[in-house]
Amino acid sequence: MSIAKEKAVLRNFMSKSTTKARATHECILKATIHCYGVYGVENTTLEQVAAEAGMSRTTVYRYAGNRRELLNKVLLRDANQALSELEVITRYYDNLEEVVLESILFLMRRRNNFEMQHILYGDSSGAQQDDGLPLNILTDLVEQSLTHHYANAESKGLVSSKLPLPLLADWLGRITISLISQPSHFTQTEESLRTYLKAVLCPIFHLPSSTPQPRNE
Amino acid sequence: MSIAKEKAVLRNFMSKSTTKARATHECILKATIHCYGVYGVENTTLEQVAAEAGMSRTTVYRYAGNRRELLNKVLLRDANQALSELEVITRYYDNLEEVVLESILFLMRRRNNFEMQHILYGDSSGAQQDDGLPLNILTDLVEQSLTHHYANAESKGLVSSKLPLPLLADWLGRITISLISQPSHFTQTEESLRTYLKAVLCPIFHLPSSTPQPRNE
Structure with a gap:
């Protein structure tokens, strides 16, 4: 593969992974707002957000530590x-x-x-x-x-x-x-x-x- | 005792008791500020304030319910x-x-x-x-x-x-x-x-x- 082609593949891959990361973050944020509405801002835990988003706790923790x-x-x-x-x-x-x-x-x-x-x-x-x-x-x-x-x-x-x-x-x-x-x-x-x-x-x-x-x- | 005299006695008594109540309140407030400084505003309890003021819990509770x-x-x-x-x-x-x-x-x-x-x-x-x-x-x-x-x-x-x-x-x-x-x-x-x-x-x-x-x- 030429260098130009390699770069194009990499760019395509990175843009896809950025898009995927953004979609994940958007999903976490939406789940958070939902949980705030249900449990209150004070009482919402990262575990509840992970459950609502249908994601692992680790994914949520990686996005926001607390x-x-x-x-x-x-x-x-x-x-x-x-x-x-x-x-x-x-x-x-x-x-x-x-x-x-x-x-x-x-x-x-x-x-x-x-x-x-x-x-x-x-x-x-x-x-x-x-x-x-x-x-x-x-x-x-x-x-x-x-x-x-x-x-x-x-x-x-x-x-x-x-x-x-x-x-x-x-x-x-x-x-x-x-x-x-x-x-x-x-x-x-x-x-x-x-x-x-x-x-x-x-x-x-x-x-x-x-x-x-x-x-x- | 004439009505005028009775009123004067009552006025004197009331002014004394008002002064005493004010002194009590002032003492509670000073104790509260002291406790805020020591324990923080969030953690100060009415019991700690009563102890600091050298008063009964009831006196403090009568002044402020919570x-x-x-x-x-x-x-x-x-x-x-x-x-x-x-x-x-x-x-x-x-x-x-x-x-x-x-x-x-x-x-x-x-x-x-x-x-x-x-x-x-x-x-x-x-x-x-x-x-x-x-x-x-x-x-x-x-x-x-x-x-x-x-x-x-x-x-x-x-x-x-x-x-x-x-x-x-x-x-x-x-x-x-x-x-x-x-x-x-x-x-x-x-x-x-x-x-x-x-x-x-x-x-x-x-x-x-x-x-x-x-x-x-």
Whole structure:
């Protein structure tokens, strides 16, 4: 066999095994979410997941060494899925403020209708969960999802220099965690949430008026 | 004994017994904080608290029926103490934005130096805690602490009508919980936190410029 042919066979084999590994992981994650729904996040064991997935314990352990690791993988998959959905939602906005506002409103709509969110946060208990995605991981995802829109707004001079992307992402990460895990009077309906965010979040995107202002700073 | 005299005796007795009850509660709370430091919040039992306070289990149980109730009382006492301290800190500011900014900076300084905060939140683990004061209680406290300053700013026309006090209090409650329980790069030093808050929080206090603006809304 020529080297080129050998490489092609190897590539084909690797791509097949990657696809197979992905299918296995997807199957484990689906079984995990099913078990979370049945036994609760706290009580689900890797053995139960293996049984539900119809796989050996070793396969599951190789994928996630313990419960917390498994939960993190579930959360990360969910977050990545939310990220792809947000790309669709925000595709035709070219204003950073609108992108952020519509993204948060979408995530809250998603939270109220999505199986995963119900399992993690309950219906409206308001209980703060210890189980969410860590802030730094969420911040990275927010930064990733805003990079394109931010660069776009920046190139048009529409972003304040006081609001660099990593700082904005940290703030939005905090707010998203808080709104998703702790409902309040103001987050109850989409309309009240929109009014709320317009008052407390949107002003950070408004550039100072271009008319000359007395400089007191 | 005349009715007036009887009332005076009763008042005296009640005030004495209230003082005694308060001293008992204070003693239980101090013993609880001591036990949290020694055994951890999760592992402290009401029996250990009673032993540390030198009281009967019944006395402690009468004050708090279970661990969570006891923790809530500790948290509420700490929050009320923080509230009194904030009154001192903000007494000579008459600008709502400054009051809020300096209050948050003070609470973070307090968090980094105060025994209670270390016990609850660890040093800088960044772990989100399930044990904090519930959002609605914190929101009430924030509202209480800002009432005077808010009314003052409102009477001078310095607050946007989009930012009623309950809404502002809900937002500040969320932010305070997030900053206290989840440190990040931006909260590491007082200087970086100040820059951060000036960019993401302070703009909500800025009234729209009074010069005529095109109305697109």
